Amino acid sequence: MAERRQLPPQIRRIEIKQRGTGRLAVRYQLTVDTGYVNGKRKQLRRRYETEQEARKALAEIQGKVSSGTYVQPTTLTVEQACAEWLNSRHKIKPTSAAGYEYVLQPVRSELGDMPVQKLTRRHIDDLIVKLRQGSLERSNSRPRKPWSARSCNYMLTALRQVLDQLVKDGILIRNVAVLVDRVSGKARGAQTFTAKEVAIVLEGIANDRNRHAWHMALTGMRRGEIAGQRWQDIDLENKLIRIGRTRLDIKGKAVESDDVKSEASNRTLPIPDPLLAELRAAKARQAAEKLKLGTPYSDEGYVVCNEAGGPFHPSTLSRMWKDAIADLHVPQLRLHDARHTCATLMTLQKVPIVLVSAWLGHADVSFTLRTYVHSQPDALREAAESFGRTTSGT
Numbered sequence: 001m002a003e004r005r006q007l008p009p010q011i012r013r014i015e016i017k018q019r020g021t022g023r024l025a026v027r028y029q030l031t032v033d034t035g036y037v038n039g040k041r042k043q044l045r046r047r048y049e050t051e052q053e054a055r056k057a058l059a060e061i062q063g064k065v066s067s068g069t070y071v072q073p074t075t076l077t078v079e080q081a082c083a084e085w086l087n088s089r090h091k092i093k094p095t096s097a098a099g100y101e102y103v104l105q106p107v108r109s110e111l112g113d114m115p116v117q118k119l120t121r122r123h124i125d126d127l128i129v130k131l132r133q134g135s136l137e138r139s140n141s142r143p144r145k146p147w148s149a150r151s152c153n154y155m156l157t158a159l160r161q162v163l164d165q166l167v168k169d170g171i172l173i174r175n176v177a178v179l180v181d182r183v184s185g186k187a188r189g190a191q192t193f194t195a196k197e198v199a200i201v202l203e204g205i206a207n208d209r210n211r212h213a214w215h216m217a218l219t220g221m222r223r224g225e226i227a228g229q230r231w232q233d234i235d236l237e238n239k240l241i242r243i244g245r246t247r248l249d250i251k252g253k254a255v256e257s258d259d260v261k262s263e264a265s266n267r268t269l270p271i272p273d274p275l276l277a278e279l280r281a282a283k284a285r286q287a288a289e290k291l292k293l294g295t296p297y298s299d300e301g302y303v304v305c306n307e308a309g310g311p312f313h314p315s316t317l318s319r320m321w322k323d324a325i326a327d328l329h330v331p332q333l334r335l336h337d338a339r340h341t342c343a344t345l346m347t348l349q350k351v352p353i354v355l356v357s358a359w360l361g362h363a364d365v366s367f368t369l370r371t372y373v374h375s376q377p378d379a380l381r382e383a384a385e386s387f388g389r390t391t392s393g394t
Contacts, residue, residue, distance in 0.1 A: 011054045014047075028054035032061050034070055042072055071117070071173050076166075078119060079112030085162040094250050094257065101251070103155040104162070106131060109139060116166060121179045124159065128152050128183060149185025156180060192341040195348075197330040202274075204328040209285070212278040213304040213317065214324060219275050220342035220360050223335055224248045225265075227314045228256060229303040236280060239271045243361065249314045265361035279303070343368065 007013060010032045015024045027047045034042045044061060048054040064070035082104050089097060110127055111119065130136050134146030147155075160177040167175050193201065198218060205211040216226045221243065228247035234240070244266035246257050271279065282303065289307050290297045298309040305311050312320070321335040333341075339360070346356045357368040 007051070008055070008058065010058055011051070013051075016047075030054050030057055032058055034061065034065055034072060044073070069173060071170060074115070074117060074171055076116050076171060077112060078114050078116050079108050081116045081166060082108050082112070082162055085165055088165075094255060095248055098250050099154075100158050103151065103158050105139075106136060106144070107155065107159055110136065116163075117172065119163075119176055121176050124156070124177055124180045128156070128180070131155070132183070149183040152183045156182060191331060191333050191337050192344045193330060193333065193338075195345060198341065198345070200328055200330050201325060204330075205324050208324050209307075210304060210320060210324075212275070212282040214321060214338070215275045215278045216304075217321070217335055217338035218342055219272060220339050220346075222246070222339060222361075223314050223317055224257075226304055227254070227302075227312060227317055230301045231283065231303055232301055234271075234279065234303065236271075236276065236283070239276055240268055241271050242268045247311060247314055252315075254311070254313045265363075267358070267361050269359065 007028075010030055012029045012031070014027055014029050016027055017023070018025050027049065028051050029045065029047050031043055031045045034044050036042065046057065048057065061070065086097065086100060086104070089100065092100075106127060110130070111123055114123070131144075131147040131152055132149075134144060136144045138144050156177060160175060163172060163175040163177050166172040201214070201218070205214050208214070213226050216229070217223070221229075224246035225243050228245040229241075229243070230245060233242040233245065235242075248255050248257055286305065286309070290299060290309065293308060296308060300309060300311065302309070302311040304317070318335045321338075322332070325332065343356055343360055346359065347353065351359075353369060354365055357365045360368060362368045
């Protein structure tokens with residue numbers, strides 16, 4: 001007769017009554033210490049059908065506890081993990097916070113109820129497939145447009161940060177989002193107007209009431225800077241404009257902010273003569289509108305405003321720009337591409353890149369080169385001709 005092995009103290013043989021039949025069944029109950037959380041001892045208790053299963057589980061758990069790789073079970077969900085991570089981002093700007101909330105929204109709506117410890121690579125891969133196909137719905141039941149590779153990768157980056165924090169906190173053993181491949185796809189290259197196309201745009205907007213806004217854009221100002229610019233920060237006599245105050249789109253609402261993107265963004269620039277003429281004309285035009293409307297006029301001091309003196313929502317400016325160039329024989333570029341155009345044309349006119357960077361309000365010259373300066377056909381032809389001049393000795 002085989003000698004019966006003595007059970008370790010963590011395993012106890014018990015008899016339980018089965019549901020339905022009422023018969024007694026033998027089970028092996030495991031109770032093992034798993035460490036301390038906030039000064040309190042934690043134990044794991046589970047039942048197994050066989051002694052072998054209980055012993056195997058005991059060895060695995062004790063090994064993990066000993067090596068420091070054991071993770072305490074938690075009911076924390078993906079939704080709660082995302083919400084806690086977003087709340088912990090104290091040092092980021094409102095626009096960045098809104099961006100994180102936007103890209104994590106599909107994760108929270110599709111996987112939010114799932115315990116974060118049960119999240120797998122497959123769950124994330126399936127979500128990306130649905131985002132790319134456009135087969136998901138928004139919270140208001142409207143269909144969600146297919147996401148670009150760039151947007152999916154932004155989502156993946158944010159989710160990796162959420163889960164990485166949980167790994168550091170000892171809630172997860174590993175970050176499964178790191179196992180998910182980034183989505184391959186050609187990034188949308190920034191587009192710019194040529195010098196000839198800029199001339200066409202300027203001629204086409206000559207009678208636009210808000211043409212000074214488009215001149216500001218083509219001078220390199222950001223949309224938020226245009227929307228938030230005040231007359232008090234413009235010195236028409238000395239031809240200077242102080243840029244720093246912004247009006248941003250945060251979750252669909254226009255929010256005023258003095259918290260610039262960087263110290264370099266807060267800058268004072270000389271006003272080019274074409275823009276100076278448009279600003280003077282705009283100031284006179286607004287004075288006439290104020291006189292005509294009278295008391296209802298909202299004199300808040302915005303450089304770009306409606307006929308009643310109220311500021312435009314930043315997204316409204318984008319739509320107005322689109323309408324302004326819709327019938328012109330030029331590429332239908334975004335409002336922000338006017339800023340790209342400014343940087344590129346300044347570079348082609350041999351303005352030193354360090355000055356271009358300062359003009360745009362960048363803290364990093366390499367960022368200016370990498371992001372805002374683009375080759376154009378005329379410039380490439382000039383580069384090709386330079387080889388001929390070199391070989392001919394001229």
